Amino acid sequence: MDTSVNLSRKEQVIRKAAELFREKGYAASSMRDLAQKLGIEAASLYSHIKSKEEILQSLCFDLATEFRKSLEEVEKQKGPASEKLRKGIIGHIQVMAKDLTAAAVFMNEHRHLSQPYLRQFLLLRINYINRFKDIIEEGIQTGEFKENIDKKLAVMTLFSSLNWMPQWYDPHSNIVPQDLGQQLSDMLINGLKRQKH
Amino acid sequence: MDTSVNLSRKEQVIRKAAELFREKGYAASSMRDLAQKLGIEAASLYSHIKSKEEILQSLCFDLATEFRKSLEEVEKQKGPASEKLRKGIIGHIQVMAKDLTAAAVFMNEHRHLSQPYLRQFLLLRINYINRFKDIIEEGIQTGEFKENIDKKLAVMTLFSSLNWMPQWYDPHSNIVPQDLGQQLSDMLINGLKRQKH
């Protein structure tokens, strides 16, 4: 009844907050700033949300859930590790691209979560990363990937690239998320160097 | 007379501030927090520094200068583009590794600079990135690199990986910055995939 097109007032508050947190950072964003963006008084925000941090929590955990779901789809599939890795990368990028603002907040502001939320968030993240590490490990086992690569470095490089995307990706550019994921995968898997022939 | 071993009080203040800014973020760090870390009263900080932002300014611009100097050394040298790229990457990592705390602040907190400092900082950064882009361009021209790579994507991936390093690199690990740079270069240039033979 009340989805995507017709955002509830609470969802509107959260979306505007995401924009604000992205621009100024969570700590530097005041509830008065947020209220102004919505055209209401600061005190009125509290009829929709319990606290400033509640907004951050829903932004971070909602996206974490989407990332997890995307990866689970990929893990179900058969096929070579390089293909799984490619699909995992594309999935991750698609989730981010659906809401780049939320993705930027997820990335840069999660550390302002208080306990126990912060702990819980970091556990979800390490789990997600480890599942990508497993895919790389699988590729090494099957001989698709070099046996001497540093798995930790590989996976950190991958996530650095992925997570930095909200900072430079232009959603109005002509490159679509899926192609971006394809190209990024190709670069990580095959490298910059021209292949011998 | 008064270098590295014997930090001036001002340098001590800036170092402690860097630790604090890294942990909590610039906006969430109060001058009272900083004073406490130094064992003095908040008001006393102002005999050493002019303002909170002055600290951020010196952290950001000092490191920017070191990055620029490192890249200039590399640009002077002859040799294939892949070699220049490798040396540029190692240089960048070495600069960061010399002070990971400052590097993390440089990366994550520069946006809290006020104008005109922010503008100036961003200009330095875009210039630095473009010079890496030129090296990649050179590699494409000479046929070392694939002709169909997306230069912007390549350079963004590179800097994502580089700049995210302060978040996960453990200075007590047995891998030295130079080796890390070597491995990262190899991964970007040659990719994860096992080479045919």
Added chain:
DNA sequence: CCTACCGATCGGTAGG
């Protein structure tokens, strides 16, 4: 969703 307001904390200054 508003008015009116709270105690806490902020960056910074005066004057020593």
Added chain:
DNA sequence: CCTACCGATCGGTAGG
């Protein structure tokens, strides 16, 4: 480097 203090702003509540 300290005491004493400033005006501004913070997240949030009471009561309608």
